[in-house]
Amino acid sequence: MIRTLFTLLLVITALLAQAAAPPRLVLDVACFRNEDQVVKGGVVEIYTTVSGQALTYMRRGPKMFQAAATVTLEVIRPDGSAAYQETVTLKPPVLRDTTAAIKNPISFQKRIVLPDGTYTIRGQVRDQYRAGTSSITDLPLTVKTTATKPTLSDVVLLAKPASRTIAEGNNFIRNGLSLTRAPGGLYSRGAEKLNFYAELYNAPIGQPITVRYRVRAAGSAKDAASGTGTATGLEGRPTPVLGQLDLTKLPAGEYVLTVEIRNAKSQMLASQTAKVRYNPADYAPAGAVMP
Template identity: 30%
Template sequence: MFGRSFGLWKILLIMKKHFFALFLPFLFLALAGSSQDNMEVHLRQCQFFAPQKGTYVETYLMIPGNQLQYPRNQEGKFQGAVEVTMYFEQDGQVQAVEKYNLKSMALEDSVFVQDGLVDQRRFLLDPGTYHFKATFKDVHQPELTHTITDTVKVSAPDQQQVAVSGIQTLENFSQKEEETQFNKHGYELVPKVTNFYPKGSDKLRFYAEIYNTDEKLGDEQFLTTYYIKNYQSGKVLDEYGGFQKMEAGDRKVLLKSISIEDLETGNYNLVIEVVDQNKTLLAKQSFFFQRSNPAQTSDYSTKMAGQDIENSFVKNFGKEEVAYQLESMAPIANARKTRQIYQLLRNDADKETMQRFMLRFWQNRDPADPYGAWYQYSKKVEEVNKHFETPQRHGFETERGRVYLQYGAPNEIISSPREPGGDPYEIWHYDQLENQGTAKFVFHDEDLVTNNYKLIHSTANGEIKNENWKSKIYNTFPGDDSDMKQGKSGGQDHFGRSADEYFDE
């Protein structure tokens, strides 16, 4: 699919006499335009990598529809069209070219015009530096034109290193299996061509791909965090962002939406970071955008700075101890707070900032007795460390420790240290989890040495699910465990294997 390019328009109708431009050209023209241009055009580019194929450049185009002519077509309806030519040239040779007419929808009434003609194209290109040129001309008024030129450097990720693609911002996205030029991995992604978010545009939606985590990490899981930071000051805005734990693979997808309803006017970067289980930064990508929200102000920094720690229980914690406390709180923190904790630790925040964060965290959980809430939790952390600690990790850093702290003690733990042809595993049963009823967790010890059991399957909402989890325990290929309940797979005797029985109890 990457050897071709595609076109589609997004249909948005408004009354012609009420049309006005929401965006100023200098805010979002990603490429250079000619001084002779008299057509308004907005264009962005983003690079992705397709394993076994190579790097492809996606172009996202939006042409406001109110400037076009809409004569009648052969069916008697009103329709505008723009002649578009794009090409990538290298050493005097054209390496990729597209020339086509981008048409509006056919309209019944000329009082209505199409708000924006939106188009997306894909160009498969070898690594190198290219001269890019795009020209645009209204088919029905040839004097209305626009030319864009740019130098584009195409690169391919090092196969031995983790990398993040460009960040594609979106107007919206939805699940859709049908193949279109806007479709990726089962989702239709309608591009947002501008980087300007006015008041009322309150969602920052984006798509990115993460490459080569399997080559770098093997079977280890990794963490992808995303957040917004102020462009001028570099300050990370703790309220905006989140994280997602992922299984390693050659290409992993990050598709997210951040509410920016309360984000004040300013210049910002959206940042994506990939870290391993030791919190080592593996890859990073960013996208610059502008926000206009005049009535909104942020008071988060003021609240944090004004937090009184002098007469609180956190005052006596030294820097190393308070850092340990923050890390141990991550299993019960929500996505935003967890990301804030990791940000404080990675940035080596000062002791007072971490103390204020810790105090505020426990005040939010129990305003009447924050110390009591922390003390009870600290006892659970001690218990988790005692039972689940490994040579490399505290107990609360392990999968079993995290589940225990997040959901509480299970009603039943079935431990199987040795079965014929299988690795050690545990199955935890919960009779009742909040808002979801019963739940089961399956943990697997694949190295047989460190006591670091990994979660490989769960029925709980938001946890990892793998219907072929038994193949990990019994070292079979996915699908080979279909008749384990009958005691055989591939003609071999599997007497003594009890995972199904333990799971179904």
């Protein structure tokens, strides 16, 4: 009897601790060159993801419960002024039972144009149904788009391979490809493939290039997985750079993805890195969706 009561107390304590925790916010930022030559600066894509686990679910009807989070995004200049600010309300799918072990995260993406320079991206999330619970996440950002040599954009980690689409006016489409973000670079339960997307600028026009990519455990000099691909430099627009790696043989941990662009003589033209987290025992968050 005492053991049963003790176990019940531990469960209740864990649930109360989870309920008291503020909602968690994940910010992912990718910077691309602005193809509109009239507008100076770069295109910045901000991916915002809120975990559904720490949100408060309110009853909306018989066996209908829903949460809501208010997210404020700011891009702050070095002098403290705001280059961009917006507040949105996100609502995860309705649950029939609030004791469900998996509560889906909610995500959205914003695409803005910023002049070259340094900024701080700040995201603040509040639980609409629980006063006094909020958290703030800051990320540094540098926008630099004036390079004339071959240059890679930021690498976007994807939850699934990029796919061709005919939809227009969608913030998730670049170069005619639909991109589904892997929030926080996290690959978890059910995610067997790492996919990525980047853009190569000032590529040698019409010339074949080799794309080499690898992941290494943080601090390691040995490849945990690697791959190669090919592309041809395009004229008048960015050259898409895509790749995929198998994660199933990797142990859980922190990794660094390195993407290299080389010419026909195997000379390095450009490179870029991205942080990857692999945890097959955890639940994988969904890719970003429109609010």
